[in-house]
Amino acid sequence: MSTLLNIIRSQWERREQIFTLAMFDLRKQGRGTVLGPVWLFAKPVVYIAVFWFALEIGLRSGSGSSNGAPYLLWLMGGLVPWFYIQTMLGTGCSVLGRFKYLVNKIKFPIAGIPTIFALAEMVIHLGMVLLLLVVYFLFGQPLDAYLLQIPVAIVLMFVFFYMFSFTASLLSAVSKDFKNLITTLSTPLFWLSGIIFNVYDLGIQWLQVILMFNPITFIATLFRYAVYDKMWIWENPMAIIGFAVVFIAMMVAMVVVYKRTYEEVPDVI
Template identity: 60%
Template structure:
């Protein structure tokens, strides 16, 4: 935290630069940041609500598209972290090998650029929310809180996994292999709380993806507070503490070797 605070201006500047660099060379520029999520959302909406009639099974007057977007939009951020975010030291290898830049700040660069895209997707979610005839309420305040928690959690996750990925390519391959199963087994496109299998529901409460998806849906669809589902909070807190401990241990043991390996 100390290193990141001292280098905060450089980290923010590099995060914004990374976003500009990604869209450089494209005529439509930043449009492509939102085109792919929009296509994904439409395809899932068509398959689940039009094809499988899942919207009729919720028993709610709130449009099903809000439930679906409440799960997919946070997943887009987490998917990026589980993709390029698990190996950012190689993505920004020049900061590791050629510049004296603090290692903990490098994952934050990618997290910032990815979170800016997430903020744009949240804005789109709110537009759909109001177009569906919903009115603003206090529950929407859970979204910025969820975004902050998601940023902190996955920034730590990116630091931990990048240290390990720099040491071993097998770890990177393992995480990339698990990305797709994580999507299908995390309640992104199904309701964890209506499974009717208590043991599995209890296990999924320790899945951070499930927690963030639940928090978004509490804000835009369920119209309730996340603390009304204490099992989700308990599971997330336990996982967050364990990850914080693991990240600290792994960073202390590997940060001096990362530059040499790269």
Template identity: 40%
Template sequence: MFSTLRQILGENWHWRHQVWSLAKIDLVRTYRGAALGKIWLFAKPAVYILVFWFALSFGIRSASDVNGKPFLLWLACGVFPWFYMSDIITSGSDIYHRYPYLVNRLKFPLSLISTFYSLSLLIVLGCMMLFTIIVCLMLRIPLGVHLVQLPLVLALMFLFWTAWSMMLSPLSAISKDFANLLKTLSTPFFWVSGILFEIGKWPQWARLVMAFNPVSWSVEAVRDCFVYDRWFWSDPYSFLPFVCVLLMFALLALHNHHRLYMEVPDVI
């Protein structure tokens, strides 16, 4: 297990410049040929936010300020991270079929594929977070000192969802049924993870269960930076379960990579 960890860390460090280059290439390729180019990075999330805001404000009528901050900011802090996680849950869980030409290159480490794909999505999320900060400053929405923890929150999200991709991609490469099953998780994760609802108002047992949901933790941690004005580690009943899940997924990622990385090129 430790030898596999050293191998993966060594590969990522040795190929770090290539990882960064591939992440940028993947980002450019996604929007190549589109007249509006990088505007599409924000267009889809913005449309989702406006639709949800309209539905919750004028339909369900449950949109009210949260902790003295505009509901729209609270909503954006849930939807923006969700787009990063949604892409990992769907495409990132079957990443080897997305880049078969890299899988079949003998000298290219498989562990790097999950890393640069997650990094390319993280760049987009980082731009969205910067955009949110700029809008808050323009509208004079107060941002507290807790915003300084945002890079650490994004780093933890990157570690977890990269491990998620590395853990599940070998299984998806071997079994198409497993890959199709994972693609169905996106919608359930969205509706049960508190992206549109305040988890703090849920019963105690429900909050305890949600503490083991990585999507829920990620969304709440980003909201801690912008809306709730608290340190994400200040509540051990939510942070410690996330750490446990992160460690478990990391160990499973190492196990699956060690057991299956030699078989993946044969089935792609």
């Protein structure tokens, strides 16, 4: 517990610097281009359009919900959080190497470095959430209490994948094999996490139970319950239990890995 409190305290004490560095990193991504910030959202928007055309128009596999919500909202409910998660799985697992000058020269708290990256990417994610809500209202969907699940999903996603990024970046710093493992698993996770298929339509009970322990599936489910299915997440208690178990396990793993590697990491980066 003392280690966890130390991780939180070190970031709270540097909160202004963390926010400033996050905004600097965000601006750096669009530097040197005419359109600037537009490119931060261009790729996700293109991906959404291509998947929508391929699945609903091409394969005709999409259909609206019983309450009139279009298939596009269901698709965006999975893809919008996935874009953030994909970045945290990819670049996020080597974020200490990305900001190694903070470790070696400035002696910045290691625990705060993944937060810098996570905050910068969260700004892009919030822009995509805004786009999702624009599409939601353009299709005439109601302003209701179910939408409150979106900020809950955002907070849970931010905290969980911060812990994952921090843990993975520590392990990646001491072992390149771990980084290669995460990179290899990124694409399979997309196809196996219910991003472009409904896990509840599988008809295989044991497989659905396993998928409930996948945090990516849980986050996508929260988004879809808010904008498409119009359900509350507690109506699916197995999903809550599965995410809670993985969340606690991830927190324990982060604390244990940090405690064992934080002295070694500055020497190997």
